[in-house]
Amino acid sequence: MADKLIDRNPDILGGAPVFAGTRGPVRILMEHLEAGDRLDEFLEDFPSVSRQQAIAVLEQASYMIARQ
Helix, strand or coil: CCCCCEECCCCCHHHCCEECCCCCEHHHHHHHHHCCCCHHHHHHHCCCCCHHHHHHHHHHHHHHHHCC
């Protein structure tokens, strides 16, 4: 997997954070999980995002929160 997990490009979704190499917004993953959806439901809606990408972003977020 590429080192970069998240891209921000003003030409893609107005610069919203997306999974690297996709147009899948990271925010939508968080909204799915907050709503009680399973990771699989998000992945079905955004097939360009791999399970490994989603898990890596969640692990990174968890790590960053734990360091606070």
